[in-house]
Amino acid sequence: MESFFDWLDDRTNYRAARRHLLEEPLPPGTGWWFVTGSILLFLLGVQLLTGVVLSMYYVPSSESAYDSVRFIMTQVTFGRILRGLHFFGASFIVVASVVHMLRVVIFGSYKKPREVTWVTGVLLLLIILGFALSGYLLPWD
Amino acid sequence: MTRPPNPRRRFLAAAVNSIHGVIGGTIGVLLGGAVIGPSFLRRRETWLKAGSLDALTENEPTPVTVRVSRQDGFTQSVERYVVFLVKSGDNVTALSSTCTHLGCRVSWDPEAKQLKCPCHGGAYDPTGAVIAGPPPSPLATLTTRVDGDQVFIQA
Numbered sequence A: 001m002e003s004f005f006d007w008l009d010d011r012t013n014y015r016a017a018r019r020h021l022l023e024e025p026l027p028p029g030t031g032w033w034f035v036t037g038s039i040l041l042f043l044l045g046v047q048l049l050t051g052v053v054l055s056m057y058y059v060p061s062s063e064s065a066y067d068s069v070r071f072i073m074t075q076v077t078f079g080r081i082l083r084g085l086h087f088f089g090a091s092f093i094v095v096a097s098v099v100h101m102l103r104v105v106i107f108g109s110y111k112k113p114r115e116v117t118w119v120t121g122v123l124l125l126l127i128i129l130g131f132a133l134s135g136y137l138l139p140w141d
Numbered sequence B: 001m002t003r004p005p006n007p008r009r010r011f012l013a014a015a016v017n018s019i020h021g022v023i024g025g026t027i028g029v030l031l032g033g034a035v036i037g038p039s040f041l042r043r044r045e046t047w048l049k050a051g052s053l054d055a056l057t058e059n060e061p062t063p064v065t066v067r068v069s070r071q072d073g074f075t076q077s078v079e080r081y082v083v084f085l086v087k088s089g090d091n092v093t094a095l096s097s098t099c100t101h102l103g104c105r106v107s108w109d110p111e112a113k114q115l116k117c118p119c120h121g122g123a124y125d126p127t128g129a130v131i132a133g134p135p136p137s138p139l140a141t142l143t144t145r146v147d148g149d150q151v152f153i154q155a
Helices: A002-012 A014-022 A032-055 A065-074 A079-106 A115-137 B007-040
Strands: B047-052 B062-072 B075-088 B091-096 B107-109 B114-116 B130-132 B144-147 B150-154
Touching (some): A002 A014, A032 A079, A079 A115, A079 B007, B047 B062, B062 B107, B091 B144
């Protein structure tokens, strides 16, 4: 198996790409508080993937929205679980983003040279809140 | 120069990768199941009651209206179709009433003993074969089943 990954790495250099993307040198004392950003990224990924699949069955009209959600819950394979993941993920992502913002404030991570990152984060929080509100209305129940 | 990873670090990396694998695999199965699940649904065989055998006259198409309930996603619709039942001996044939030329509805002319299309003069015999006009093919037939006195059509 290792020889296969060596062969793949010779041709794609994927190990270097993985190192660049995932291996971040962290200062001593870095604890669990620094995983809140990764949790947010993970939740965002889950919301995107489950949202794309749910949108294949959801009908965005006031006449059919509720019926299509009921169809997802009762007829679609794993539909109930997928909607559950999307529904609870939406709540978790709001909680996680607030926790992440608090962590950034408490640890002073918004200071120079991360001011732009902080402003971007605040804008993303507003977008997440907007999505949470509009998504909450989608079942039209 | 990079240090060789110690066993503890290797174990943690393997544990984290395993957790990622389990989460990714679970989400992949859930998403894949929802996307390709409909491809594996079996269509149920539906038989619709079309009429009584006693009401049919030998070799004379008798129009009957059947109601077909269709489920498409979350929408359910009921469509009505007119079919002609033709009894010949013990067999009953069901012919579609839709002309194969441009889709007008044909009707039985008892004097001419033909199924005639009012739009472009197409004519069919009681077996559904074309005998006049522009229709390119015979009337479509539907699968029938006789159970006791009742005639059923497969939807």
